[in-house]
Amino acid sequence: MRLILIGPPGGGKGTQAKLLSQEYNLRHISTGDILREAVRLGTPAGKKAQPFVTSGRLVPDDMVNEIVNELFKRADRPTDFVLDGYPRTVAQAKYFDTILKKRKLPLTKAILIDVPDEEIVRRLSGRWSCPACKATYHAEFNPSKTAGKCDACGGPLIQREDDKEATVRRRLEVYHQNNADLLDYFRAQGLLREVSGAGDIQTVYANLVRIL
Numbered sequence: 001m002r003l004i005l006i007g008p009p010g011g012g013k014g015t016q017a018k019l020l021s022q023e024y025n026l027r028h029i030s031t032g033d034i035l036r037e038a039v040r041l042g043t044p045a046g047k048k049a050q051p052f053v054t055s056g057r058l059v060p061d062d063m064v065n066e067i068v069n070e071l072f073k074r075a076d077r078p079t080d081f082v083l084d085g086y087p088r089t090v091a092q093a094k095y096f097d098t099i100l101k102k103r104k105l106p107l108t109k110a111i112l113i114d115v116p117d118e119e120i121v122r123r124l125s126g127r128w129s130c131p132a133c134k135a136t137y138h139a140e141f142n143p144s145k146t147a148g149k150c151d152a153c154g155g156p157l158i159q160r161e162d163d164k165e166a167t168v169r170r171r172l173e174v175y176h177q178n179n180a181d182l183l184d185y186f187r188a189q190g191l192l193r194e195v196s197g198a199g200d201i202q203t204v205y206a207n208l209v210r211i212l
Contacts, residue, residue: 001024001026001080001082001108001212002079002080002081002100002105002106002107002108003020003026003081003082003083003107003108003109003110003111003212004082004083004086004087004107004109004110004111004186005017005082005083005084005111005113006110006111006112006113006179006182006183006186007112007113007114007115007197008115008117008120008172008175009120009124009168009171009172009175010115010120010123010124010168011113011114011115011120011197012113012115012197012201012204013084013085013113014030014084014085015201016113016197016201016204016205016208017030017082017083017084019201019205020082020205020208020212021082023209024080024082024212025080026080026081026082027078027080027081027082028081028082028084029071029078029081029082029083029084029086030084030085031064031084031085031086032085034067034068034071035049035053035059035064035067036053038067038070039053039054043067043070044066044070045063045066045067045069045070046067046070048063048066049063049064049067061089061091061092064086064092065092065095065096068086068095068096068099069095069099072099072100072102072103077103079103079105087182088178088182089178089181089182090178090181090182090185093182093185093186094185107191108191109191109192109193109211109212110186110191110192110193111192111193111194111195111208111211112183112192112193112194112195113195113196113197113204113208114194114195114196114197114198115196115197115198116198117169117172119198120168120172121165121168121169121172122140123138124162124163124168125163125164125165125168126138126139126140126141127139127159127160127163128144128157128158128159129157129158129159129160130150130152130153130155130156130157130158131155131158132150132153132155133150133152133153133155135150135151135152135153137150137151137157144157193211195207195208195211
């Protein structure tokens with residue numbers, strides 16, 4: 001089984017990919033993980049991507065494609081997998097198609113985990129963390145006992161720039177700009193399925209299992 005999970009930032013793709021990988025014995029391929037691995041291994045593409053990864057900048061499409069290609073060229077390449085965070089654009093999807101065709105690994109499904117924008121803003125903009133001990137909190141779902149202070153070490157909590165509401169909304173704009181064409185691309189191939197990602201983790205997971 002070879003799956004692609006599509007969804008907005010904070011939509012739960014990573015969580016659901018981990019659950020699916022355990023249930024169906026799939027390799028969970030996270031874009032962030034393979035980028036960091038390529039940098040650690042010092043592969044040709046990893047060396048190119050290193051300045052972007054270490055500075056937290058978005059890695060360009062061609063570099064991400066090259067790193068994915070390197071992964072599928074390896075002797076231990078994944079044959080059954082769930083992809084989280086790639087492809088993000090039609091250009092990436094077309095490139096990935098060529099990789100899979102060379103290896104005779106046809107895609108099983110591309111699944112959209114659909115979550116309303118306001119729910120994403122609610123989830124992400126409420127996140128706070130402690131820079132000292134790395135503990136994480138959420139203003140609504142998991143607040144610290146004392147506002148603005150870490151329960152574990154008493155240090156001040158901060159909000160990452162990526163989690164501020166204005167930044168979250170900009171990220172969602174970019175996601176929607178790329179996503180409409182990407183969904184059409186998979187829909188035209190008869191591969192696209194959709195589930196609501198607005199419920200709790202187990203409800204979303206049960207819906208995913210149902211369509212598989």
